[in-house]
Amino acid sequence: MEEHYKLHRVRELADGDEDFVIALLQAFLEEVPEDAKQLQIAVDCKDYLAAYKAAHKMKPTIDLFELGVFDDLIEVQDWGKFELKGKDVSQQLGIVLRAVENTTAEIKVDFNL
Secondary structure (H helix, E strand, O other), X not given: OOOOOOOHHHHXXXXXXXXXXXXXXXXXXXXXXXXXXXXXXXXXXXXXXXXXXXXHHHHHHHHHOOOOOHHHHHHHXXXXXXXXXXXXXXXXXXXXXXXXXXXXXXXXXXXXX
């Protein structure tokens, strides 16, 4: 439990309301994998604006759940924001995508969602 993510900040935010924790976990499962998919498509297509928007949208949740890939996500976001055509962010993208995939699978098992 909590190998790929951390819940202490989520629990602090929930202030003891376990139903709220579950709601945040469900929101993670519903939104973050889809956002990650959109991010991958945007980077693959070199759609800088879409990559920026997808990464920017993911930042608060990735930070809240402490996936450990915040800096990698920022690099991908900045690649899109500043249209860094000469930079390859595929390694950082892969790290983010694996973290999302691992966390999603772990949350589903940990909370039977």
